[in-house]
Amino acid sequence: MKFKFFCPRWGSENISWDLFCQRVKNEGYDGVEYGIPNEVEIRELDEAWQSFEKHGLDVIPQHYGTYDADFSRHFDNYAGWLEMVRPYPALKIDSQTGKDYFSFERNKRLIELAAEHTRLSGVAVFHETHRNKFTFAAHITFEYLSRLPDLRITLDASHWVNVAESFLEDQQEAMDLAILRTEHIHARVGYPEGPQVPDPAAPEWNEALQFHLNWWDKVVERKRLEGETLVTITPEFGPYPYMVHLPYSQKPVSDQWANNVYMMNLLKERYQKSY
Structure with a gap:
């Protein structure tokens, strides 16, 4: 079984695509997970994909920016985002989908829209477990997974830990x-009062790390038993406000880039020796 690790563009937007992709390659990542705003200019997408191709990096586009409370506008804007990224080669798509306050039927329409994109493009869309989206909590997502047998997710359990104020x-x-139902992993470590521990290497956060490792281990083992050949993982420790800053100086308490490299x-x- 092969593992591919993806570096988040999140937190490095101030770096040119070429320099960013060179850093990603030098660290040993296999690709980039690129959070694409709804209002991005096509020239930036073209520049990004040229850099991915130049440096031999796979890409996972990430949807996150459809926030409209009006469902009709929300549906149209999500459809527009999917249409915008369709021409660009991608391994899979990670989607923060819908809203926590939309009804089951309305969120289901967005899930069906993503499934249609998969049918037309051949690129699978997986719905990220994320606060304020339809997957915002474990017990709510359980209902969607139970009622929609084809639904597949990106597992980011850090959000659920935070929402439930527990390790579930x-x-x-x-x-x-x-x-x-997990087809992609976001390897960020949350704790009951927050979606991101300050430093995953620090011993005081080992309990939180072990809970998340246990969940990721189960995903990997399930894929092995099912005969899957590829597991994709994005270490996704983020910048401020996910990264805590010191008061007054506003200095981050640890290094975002280093945290993600550590996790990768x-x-x-952990996995490549065993699988």
């Missing part, structure tokens, strides 16, 4: 089903 010990059924190397060592 009392929601095992929801976690088990989520693990069965930890998981490479």
